[in-house]
Amino acid sequence: MIAAYSATSQVRVNAALETLFTAPSPELARLYEAMRYSVMNGGKRVRPLLAYAACEALGGKAEQANGAACAVELIHAYSLVHDDLPAMDDDDLRRGQPTTHKKFDEACAILAGDGLQSLAFSALLDPRLSNADAETRLQMVSALAQAAGPAGMVGGQAIDLGSVGLKLDQKALEYMHRHKTGALIEVSVTLGALASGRAEKDELKSLQTYAQAIGLAFQVQDDILDVESDTETLGKRQGADIARDKPTYPSLLGLDAAKAYALELRDQALHALRPFDAAAEPLRDLARYIVERRH
Numbered sequence: 019m020i021a022a023y024s025a026t027s028q029v030r031v032n033a034a035l036e037t038l039f040t041a042p043s044p045e046l047a048r049l050y051e052a053m054r055y056s057v058m059n060g061g062k063r064v065r066p067l068l069a070y071a072a073c074e075a076l077g078g079k080a081e082q083a084n085g086a087a088c089a090v091e092l093i094h095a096y097s098l099v100h101d102d103l104p105a106m107d108d109d110d111l112r113r114g115q116p117t118t119h120k121k122f123d124e125a126c127a128i129l130a131g132d133g134l135q136s137l138a139f140s141a142l143l144d145p146r147l148s149n150a151d152a153e154t155r156l157q158m159v160s161a162l163a164q165a166a167g168p169a170g171m172v173g174g175q176a177i178d179l180g181s182v183g184l185k186l187d188q189k190a191l192e193y194m195h196r197h198k199t200g201a202l203i204e205v206s207v208t209l210g211a212l213a214s215g216r217a218e219k220d221e222l223k224s225l226q227t228y229a230q231a232i233g234l235a236f237q238v239q240d241d242i243l244d245v246e247s248d249t250e251t252l253g254k255r256q257g258a259d260i261a262r263d264k265p266t267y268p269s270l271l272g273l274d275a276a277k278a279y280a281l282e283l284r285d286q287a288l289h290a291l292r293p294f295d296a297a298a299e300p301l302r303d304l305a306r307y308i309v310e311r312r313h
Contacts, residue, residue, distance in 0.1 A: 020303040024067060027080070031066040031091060032058065034084045034147055038092075038137055052122045052130035053137070057095045060113035062311075064236070064304070065090040065202060069210035071300035072225060075291075078214025085148030086158065086209035088141040093166045094202060096134035097175070099127050106179065138162065142209075150213055158209050165205035174198025178264070186265040192234060194265075199240075200233030207301075221293070228290040228301065235283035236308050241266040242276055243313065280309040 035057055041050035066087035073083035102109040102117040103124060110120050119127035141147055142158050150158065164170055174197030181194065207229040211217040245268050267276040287305040291298050 020300070020307050023071075023300050023303065024063070027067045027070050027087075028063045030070070030080060030084070031063055031087045034088050035091065037146065038088065038141065038144075048122070048126065049129055049133060052118055052126050053133050055121060056099050056118045056127075056130055056134060057092065059115045061091075061095075062313075063091060064308070065094055065206040067304060068203065068206040068229070068232075068301070069213070071298075071304060072207045072210030073214045075225075075294055075298035075301055076211055076214040076216045076221060077297065078216060082149060082215070083210045083213040085142045085144055085150070086206070086213045088147060089138040089158075089162055090202060090206040090209065092134045092138035092141060093162065093171070096131040096138070097166075097171060097202075099131040099134070101175065103127060106175075135166070138166075148213065150215065154212055154215065158212050161205050161208050161212070165201040170197055170201035170205075171199075174201065181265055184265060186270070188270060191265055191267065191270060195234060195237040196230070199237040200230060203233035203236060204229040224290050224293055228287045228305070231283045231287035231290065232305050232308050235280050235287065235305070238267045238276055238280040238283065239309050239311065241268055242273065242280065243311075244268075245273060284309045 039050050039054040039057075041047045069083045069086040069090055070080045073086070074080055098112060099118045101107050102112055103119055109117055111117065115121070117127075118130055122130070139159055139162065142162065143155055148155070166172065168176075174194055177194040178198050181190075186194070204226060207225050208222065211222055211225050244266065267279065270276075271279060284305050288302055291302055291305075294301075
């Protein structure tokens with residue numbers, strides 16, 4: 019079920035994303051090429067899928083969430099471009115392809131990341147991608163700015179860089195990942211819900227609980243795969259976190275306990291969706307997929 023939903027959603031968001039990478043002048047062609055490369059060179063599109071599924075769970079049409087889906091994928095892509103830079107994680111491989119700074123150069127990669135970040139907010143306001151009213155658009159822009167900024171994803175990355183070689187307890191590790199990984203996953207669900215035009219306070223609260231659980235589960239499973247998978251399957255360097263002496267759930271809890279915790283978080287997410295009917299089934303499937311994926 020999730021494979022078909024994923025394929026349909028990927029086609030939808032990729033078509034919408036393609037409309038955003040036309041250089042306005044020849045002088046900007048290389049920058050736009052680097053931006054497009056950073057976004058369109060593969061990826062599971064988990065965050066756009068969550069935006070579409072949240073919109074549909076509330077009775078909206080998937081197309082209403084095109085702006086939200088593009089925005090969260092653009093923010094995600096920008097964060098990966100910058101994370102891969104030598105000053106941060108210094109990675110050469112992403113999605114089985116050379117990282118942006120290897121394909122182009124470091125300066126171009128920095129600018130491409132900057133461009134993708136600002137383009138994300140433009141996508142939320144693009145009338146081709148969203149028919150939301152002005153008040154809803156303002157809510158969406160505010161939510162994305164909070165999730166992507168120093169109180170969210172950027173702050174989580176700062177904590178992550180400062181944690182190399184340290185022995186964090188579980189509370190500190192979760193605080194870091196609720197920001198670094200969880201904030202963007204949570205806002206993907208929120209933006210999709212808002213895009214439906216039907217989001218009520220109680221429904222948003224339930225969806226937030228769901229998103230917080232799967233955001234943490236996503237990171238736990240990432241840590242597990244860093245131990246169990248291989249570079250070819252992952253599309254990035256396997257064992258990189260271990261090599262950098264980063265704190266992870268398997269290193270803190272043990273591999274078996276980390277797997278059990280991922281399943282516990284999945285169950286918390288599914289429990290949060292109890293008030294929703296069959297329209298939320300893609301969200302349920304995504305919760306299961308997140309802890310079952312192998313890359």
